[in-house]
Amino acid sequence: MTLPRGGGALSPRRVLRIAFLLVALGFGAWAVAGQWDAVSSGFARLSWRALALSVVAVVGALFGGMLTWRALLADLGSPLPVRQAAKVFFVGQLGKYIPGTVWPVLAQMEMGRDLGVPRSRSAAAFFLTMPVQLGSGLLVAAATLLAAGPGSIAPYAWALLLVPLLAVLLEPRVINAVIGFGLRRLRREPLERALTRKGMLAALGWALTGWIAYGLHLAAIIAELGSSVEALRLVAFSVGAFALSWCLGIMTVVVPAGAGVREVAMVAVLSPVLDQGAAIAAALCSRIVIIAGDLLCAGVAAATAARSVEKRQVDQEAGGVRVEENDARRNAL
Template sequence: MTGSIAETPSNDNDLNQEQPPVKSTKAKLVDFARRALVVIVFAAAVYFIAVQWPQVQATVFALQWWQVLLSLLALIPGVLLGMYMWRVVMASLLRSVDIEPQGLVLNQIYLVGQIGKYLPGSVWAFVLQMELGRKNGIARAQVFVASLVSTGITIGAALVVGASALPILVQRQPNLQWLYVILPVVILAMNPNVVTFLVNIVLRVFRRPPLPERIQANTMVKAFILGVLMYLCFGLHLWILVGHEATLDLATFLVLTGALALGMTLGVLAFLLPAGVGAREAILILALAGMMSAGAATAIAALSRIMFTIADLLCVGIAYVHFRWRQQSASKTTVDSASEAK
């Protein structure tokens, strides 16, 4: 399957590693632009935290330290579940390739690419993932399709999870009734035949051959379950965060989880905003309005946003450290084997 839409990696693995091919000026410029983009998106994420901090510092200091810590820790498995969902879709596109050796690389492609959403226009997340994938010999079309399909599944999972909060949100903001119409449309669009049809349209735009077979139903189901679990982790984060202002019961958890899921979905649709800033907060404030004052709701929504950014950066750091550790372990094993052979 990879042969149908994969691009040929730029480096020839059969070349003598002691005499690597000299990169062209164009290749050097592309590498520089790729690194510059990574630096820019990380700087944008850090800048976002710095700008938002004055609005939330009073709220942070009013919370118990364990609330802040547990709330942040709840986000990390959620971010990683989103990564595994993307990998499930990517594995379906790379079915003829052993996916495990590329696992750590795929983790970095997804996690670093996700930081691109902190630039205005969430399209940068897709661009960065495509370029990082291309650097590692994976076709831009494959990466883009995996990201597009996983985004669609994420929206579907969000709308299903968000059904628990929709009645309350519609009561406070009737204009959100259109979400009732979108839900069945998205569920229908997640049919494997429909997804395959849409993917082939995207591949045609990229001037790549269509998929030789349809995306399997078990891929969609597995990715959808991971998406739901991801939102449950995110909901747990918010549930812990509001513990000093609201009653921590199951009903509150479901409402907050649903509101956060819907808010993140609106953030995806509001793609001109960095990471959907404003759209998510508006939904969260609506959901929190019945639990606390408007000022407290605004501060919690902003604090949640900052904590999401910190969790994204932490996950990238964890993935990088793990990747470097595995590389060093592999190098040490190679050296030890060579010494024993002598």
């Protein structure tokens, strides 16, 4: 006998999650509406082909970020199926549009707990993802901007001073010591498993893949806004320009998702290949495409994970019915 699936009152946790999504979507819509005139004029200069390529590349980049986080979480002892990992990561990441830095990690900790991931492990994976992306982003920016032209990186060489520090911090022995110290100060239990070099390398590999995809998304936009740079150099420049502007934006943690800071940095970095008006249009179009990508990934991941759970429940119920029918036949005999 199976119990009917039905509604009932929403639990406080479900109400809280719905409220989180509504607030995050509200701030995301506000970020778009506040610059809509400039954004719409920029999009008017883009072909549908360039826009489609940009969106596809952004989705690939966001997926690379999810796999970076997933690799760290798995190395810490909580491997998740891709569907479930995508739901936790992408839905949680919507919190970055809310002012403050705690919302994404709180959301990931809450959703991860439903999948058996300890909160301390979710928090560790979240905070480790940031320096992995920052360190890999600065390295990618240095390599690609130098390849595109030495003058492109010269004004921002000071940012590269962080690379040696991040390289030290990304050494697993150092990371494990820092995490252990932090947990002791917070009077929390230590992590069951320490981060390994293999796990760190896997995370760095996915992060590098994400930067390349982000560069392709920006190149598709720049190519339509008046840049005359040859294709390969434009791609290399775009990868470095996006990585550098993202890193500068993420250093300003008081602004939701680096809003404003990343765009200002991108306009400055794009000055060698675009005039100021086109650079502003490129920065704003890039931001809107990324917001759209965040929403698309979160929606698809949540829907896919929900269908997976529903299918598993149906299979379990069908299995239960078959067991009861077999028991009834045996009793009849």
